[in-house]
Amino acid sequence: MAASVNDTCKQSVERTSLNPTSFQKKTRNKLLSIPGTRLSVQNGQLLVSTGVTSLDYVLGGGLAVGTVLLIEEDRYDSYTRMILKYFLAEGVVCQHELFIAAAQDHPNDIFQELPDPILDDVVMHKPADQPRLSSEPHGNLDAMKIAWRYQNLPKVQSGLASSSRFGHYYDVSKTMEPEIRQAAKCHHFYLPEHPRQSSATRSPVLDSYAALLKSIEEVIRREGFSVAAPLTKSRNILRIGLHSLGSPLWGDDLCCQDNPKHSHALTTFLYGLRALLRSSLSVAVVTVPSHLIQSRSLRGSITRLCDNAIALESFKGSERETGPLCKDYHGLLHVRQVPHLNCLTSQLPDHKDLAFKLKRKQFSIERLHLPPDLSETVSRVSRADAAGAAALASACDSGNKHLDF
């Protein structure tokens, strides 16, 4: 993938040089040469993939370099952690540098659990697969009589994907080969291991965040990710993954108290982080257990301080798990905020009801819609009745179920 990006870049460069006119496309070829990045179609931002192709689509093509993506964790932190691992794995495959910070599990554990990339051309068949899949119901269509006015409507595409491929697919059931992992340069920050410089001026909560911010800043400065750094060597991207910020293990009382004493600690950190990223070739994914944060206004201000914000809502443990609408999916995805980068407007996702499911080879985000009801006995009315009755669990007499003429 990285090679193909390079190739297309080279081709475009050659084409512009062959062009007889004096017009030249204004591109920053310096940045384009970074593997695993591409320019946004909308606003020319340099984008990297999140590792989940459909999430890239929802976010408008990918994550812009220099921005923060906030993911509000699902209740048991299983899917959020998966997205974080996808993001890091994509960095390993694209030979970006990584920075992992965590307080709960050791960053090394997260690094070792990265999913296995599907690098061979197995997934290249995917676009070819789709026509086959769509022709399959086509055969059934001959048998099924459909009302003539609906016959020529386009088929609803529930999967989200852009036309060009960007990012990779991963096999969740396997972990990444150690050789691939070893090739990546990875920086760790594990809070319990970190020496505490307890300063009298700051509160202990700010202390842990300040240490983290300082550590990120040092990596950016030392490894030359800053935009202001002299162009001595080829540029690369730093991917920062921060796991479960704001949880009590960071020493924060956001989650525990209704009126936390250090309510400004996390917001201060996010403000500093964003300022730091804006002037460097780095991109961050931050997960926050916001279902534990009691104060609504605080949740809002945390969202506002990040560029992108999405929330995962898992069906696990809720009544919706078995509902007819949701049984095909593992949870809902809410887009809380889309970035406004160098402009007033932003690209909104074209669909608000999004659901995600985790398959063995793919984490996919799809438009949520009812599956077609193919059984013959169920009519639309009785289905609605059953759904309504299940939801209400009200006592409905069996008498009015019978047809009464």
Add this chain to the structure above:
Amino acid sequence: MLISFSICSTMLHDLLQGTDTGGLFIIQDSGSCSGRRLLWSFIKAALNRTEAVHVLSFEVSEDELKDGLKGSPIERLHFHNAYSDPLAWTGSATFTVDQFCVEKVTKLIKQTSQVKTAILAIDSLSWILRHISPSAVCKTLQQLKNGGCVANVIGLLHSDMHSRGTVGSLCHLATSLITVKAVLRGDQAMITKRLKSGKVLQGEEVFTIKDDLTVIGQGKPSRSEPQEQMCISNMADPTANLTFNLRLSESQREAKEKLALPFVFSKEKKAALLHTGSGRIVYEPDANDDYDQEDPDDDLDV
């Protein structure tokens, strides 16, 4: 063991017999239903597996606990008395609330037992949370869980004593969460178990605890009964006694399918419409057509 009841209450028994290490179990109870006897069942099950059990007891005296554990091998039970003097007022305490941090607890466990697999039971976390900040408690529990000095940590938490956020943060850390509440047939346990792979298992069970602390599973809670009734009412066939015919015989169906419906855009019709000619425009002039290209307005009298 009776196979019949191990089938109907697998999850709770799996937890009781659990051999996984690095787990944090939280038993969440409330005023209406105490989870202490379930905690004791866990202690007894561990003692029977020849593991060492360390009890940090803030709410129960040593005599009461040993009385409750009658009949089990208590030589590997290590009781750390924080009940008589939890805040070190008289100076005779063996364990105080302030000592609830990784270093002190680890030292305490190392001092008193040399057995490899040890289990730490905390009775209760609520007492500690009254005196230490929740984030510090969370941190200590997490470090104990990962530290390797104890195999498993089991804590009792009275959830109605704390704010929702505090309970939520603690339960977020737990690998297995057991919420007990009282129902008609006994106690009901809602179990949430998080596997290392990130998968979450959930189940609900009704159980009773006998005097010798064995847990008897009573199967699933009876919530499904009203649903079953509803299914039966749904099953009643509305087309059973009709005065007219709704069904088609095979020959009738064939005849119906042969019929071409009006306005149906069949494939043949579509093809016929799309491929009529080569698409050339044939123009046949008639007498009134104007051919004079020089003066296009010659029919106007100007």
